[in-house]
Ligand SMILES: CC(C)[C@H](C(=O)O)[C@@H](O)C(=O)O
């Protein structure tokens with residue numbers, strides 16, 4: 199199989215970890231006889247520094263021309279503490295999501311048995327948890343009109359949803375639920391928000407097309423609570439952009455660390471694969487970041503973008519073996535991890551590569 | 556001291572639990588020689604059934620005339636599953652918050668040692684946690700304009716903040732931080748939202764007036780994660796209406812159960828005290844609900860509305876003794892709780908009353 203893959207490392211630890219996601223793809227191509235052609239592009243703070251634009255046209259063109267994109271992370275503390283900054287790294291990510299029509303962000307909460315103890319949740323609460331989030335990615339308060347009055351005494355963001363936006367992701371989520379536990383929980387705030395009421399109406403309508411899937415509606419406040427209290431109760435979770443952002447980061451603690459979670463953003467064209475962690479500038483360039491989320495993002499790409507299930511399984515198996523052999527990065531180490539088993543980014547990436555054969 | 560207290564039990568388990576919050580106030584008045592005059596009023600689903608209006612004028616008048624309000628819970632599944640309902644119980648709660656100018660919702664995450672094991676989080680993660688949330692209550696996407704187009708293909712909610720709304724709650728939060736751990740974490744989504752950028756600007760400005768308090772800014776997704784990962788890192792958490800709704804429910808799991816958490820909504824007039832749990836119609840009327848959050852809401856009233864610290868402490872001590880004696884409602888029981896120590900609402904309320912002396 200021949201595929202064009204665009205690598206966008208982005209900002210902070212994105213640079214270090216994405217290198218390992220790519221290495222894994224290179225190795226898989228070798229082993230399974232595929233031809234993966236790689237290109238690189240810039241985005242975020244890195245692109246602002248180089249061109250003044252968080253998403254240069256060239257990056258967007260390359261993105262559209264590729265078969266799949268492996269992305270790292272975005273953001274820089276410099277902008278976070280300057281609320282008046284007009285150009286921000288995140289605009290690059292939001293724009294590429296919009297331009298590529300990446301409307302569904304899939305975030306599987308994959309639990310490796312070896313990491314049960316790395317979580318702050320009790321092992322008996324975690325064991326058996328297997329959640330697949332469908333986070334909507336092109337609507338909500340992310341893209342609605344933003345206003346600030348002249349004298350800085352008022353600001354607003356428009357939260358909005360179109361029916362078709364809810365419909366398309368809802369169908370994807372139901373289709374996934376049919377291949378899994380056949381339960382779908384739609385999370386909203388329909389007791390307060392009009393967008394949520396539209397959301398709930400649409401989900402209720404579409405639910406009727408999937409009678410084999412059990413549907414539940416839950417308010418976001420309750421969902422944020424239930425996710426900690428009893429994560430096993432969830433199978434597929436479907437939710438809007440903002441609520442999905444919050445819930446999936448919270449859910450990362452189920453998997454022990456943000457450093458473990460991959461995501462796939464899909465739409466009608468090129469798919470976009472990225473860790474859910476951010477740019478973590480506090481540890482960037484120090485060979486400390488966990489490369490597994492990027493490696494697992496590569497696995498998601500093989501599976502979802504290319505339909506290469508065996509290849510994807512080879513990658514997750516290699517990650518599993520690495521963990522079973524006791525190797526950890528510091529974010530997933532616990533009190534029982536021997537010091538000489540706590541590895542840096544490069545050493546951890548190399549372990550996975552070594553198990554990939 | 557003479558005080559007029561309005562009791563609004565509201566919906567579902569609100570009826571059962573608020574009865575015990577009131578009993579505790581009656582007993583405190585007796586013991587400490589105060590005169591508490593009680594009135595009752597209706598709100599929510601209960602009020603819709605009786606009058607068609609979730610917040611009847613009479614209730615609002617009584618509320619304004621009282622010195623403090625003890626509220627139960629609001630909501631009914633009937634409306635939740637009917638996204639097109641025009642009149643909803645929650646409107647009553649939102650309207651009374653707005654009408655009374657209750658702009659700051661204080662939610663202390665009080666950890667009783669005895670309940671460490673009732674949480675899904677590991678005891679070593681929890682021990683020592685003491686968080687005070689300041690949730691803004693009169694702005695945000697809760698009150699902005701809501702739209703739905705004619706053919707039901709589009710819906711929107713306006714998220715908005717005025718500078719003065721951010722200022723007044725920020726000052727309250729800093730004042731509280733000064734009397735506690737001297738750390739304040741402001742939670743927003745300034746990398747995406749204009750309202751959050753205004754929020755952050757205002758907090759940065761006001762922070763300068765409180766140099767003895769250490770300020771941190773955190774994105775909501777990260778905060779939802781950190782709260783599970785390392786709750787001890789937080790002291791005072793300041794946040795907007797929607798984010799506060801989500802984070803405080805999530806944080807309820809730190810205290811072992813929603814059934815334990817009280818809240819105080821304050822503004823320039825009458826204060827409003829309520830459990831953070833909802834109406835829980837699935838267990839309503841079955842003598843199963845935990846009355847402790849309502850009892851602890853009464854304690855918050857004594858402390859915050861009336862400045863009666865000794866009286867408030869008498870109540871929290873009685874709750875503590877009840878728990879130390881091994882009494883539990885089912886939501887806070889764990890595997891080690893003997894069956895005969897799991898009590899219903901009334902029996903649990905009676906235990907606390909008995910310890911109150
Ligand atoms: C960087 C930011 C804009 C982004 C988001 O909120 O979508 C990130 O948190 C994510 O979840 O991908």
Ligand SMILES: CC(C)[C@H](C(=O)O)[C@@H](O)C(=O)O
Pocket residue numbers: 389390419629630645648800
């Ligand atoms: C009932 C609902 C409107 C309310 C809210 O979201 O504010 C509740 O969840 C709360 O936290 O008090």
